Amino acid sequence: MARIAREEMKQRLKVYFIMGSVNCKKSPFEVLTEAIDGGITLFQFREKGSGALVGEQKYEFAKQLQAICQKRGIPFIVNDDVELALAIDADGVHIGQDDEDARVVREKIGDKILGVSAHNLAEAQAAAAAGADYIGVGPIYPTKSKADAKQAQGPGMIRLLRDNGIDIPIVGIGGITAENASEVMNAGADGVSVISAIASAPSPLLATKQLVQTVLNNE
Numbered sequence: 001m002a003r004i005a006r007e008e009m010k011q012r013l014k015v016y017f018i019m020g021s022v023n024c025k026k027s028p029f030e031v032l033t034e035a036i037d038g039g040i041t042l043f044q045f046r047e048k049g050s051g052a053l054v055g056e057q058k059y060e061f062a063k064q065l066q067a068i069c070q071k072r073g074i075p076f077i078v079n080d081d082v083e084l085a086l087a088i089d090a091d092g093v094h095i096g097q098d099d100e101d102a103r104v105v106r107e108k109i110g111d112k113i114l115g116v117s118a119h120n121l122a123e124a125q126a127a128a129a130a131g132a133d134y135i136g137v138g139p140i141y142p143t144k145s146k147a148d149a150k151q152a153q154g155p156g157m158i159r160l161l162r163d164n165g166i167d168i169p170i171v172g173i174g175g176i177t178a179e180n181a182s183e184v185m186n187a188g189a190d191g192v193s194v195i196s197a198i199a200s201a202p203s204p205l206l207a208t209k210q211l212v213q214t215v216l217n218n219e
């Protein structure tokens, strides 16, 4: 297997859904299925926060969600937990600045997709040099889904990165909805990643369709 091509990565980032059991108001399996029906392009398993599953339960839950993604051709990315990603042969890993070093993770995962969080130009340059396939930039807007989130930066941070030569795929994250997604895309992002806009929506299916439409209208 070779590293994912840059253009394919950009297409996969368009509507990137992130979810764990604590984010869902109804069955996570139903939420993920609706999100796939609605048109998500990538999925991140992020089992984190108060009440999150651990150990064997986390492993089994990951396997069940992965099976749903595999059936529908949606790549399955694991947040933080590199060992879990390797154990279940996930399609990739997302790590942040407080997680394992990106170069070490690249060594461990070979050609799997590597996403790295970046909050400024120096972090974005370092992530690209370490072999990231994409960077997640945010929080763009205030978020309730991450207790230790940094201050919101606005879409201007993505524009700043693009204006300073960052050409690897970028996905915006944090407080993104169908109402503000066009600002994120117009700032130079290849896509948007969301938790609550889909997981907390009364209809994850409709919410996803709205996001997909907005993103495709602003490519």
Ligand SMILES: Cc1ncc(COP(=O)(O)OP(=O)(O)O)c(N)n1
Pocket (backbone or CB within 6 Å): 016, 018, 044, 046, 048, 079, 080, 094, 095, 096, 097, 098, 099, 115, 116, 117, 135, 136, 137, 146, 171, 173, 193
């Ligand atoms: C696509 C994407 N971008 C950023 C993050 C945040 O990662 P991190 O900073 O490591 O925070 P946690 O998600 O681990 O709490 C992400 N998960 N996905």
Ligand SMILES: Cc1ncsc1CCOP(=O)(O)O
Pocket (backbone or CB within 6 Å): 138, 139, 142, 143, 144, 145, 146, 149, 173, 174, 175, 176, 193, 194, 195, 196, 197
């Ligand atoms: C994981 C993460 N990293 C930065 S903001 C955030 C949470 C995004 O969740 P939401 O889309 O509900 O604001």
Ligand SMILES: [Mg+2]
Pocket (backbone or CB within 6 Å): 079, 080, 094, 095, 096, 099
């Ligand atoms: Mg992390």
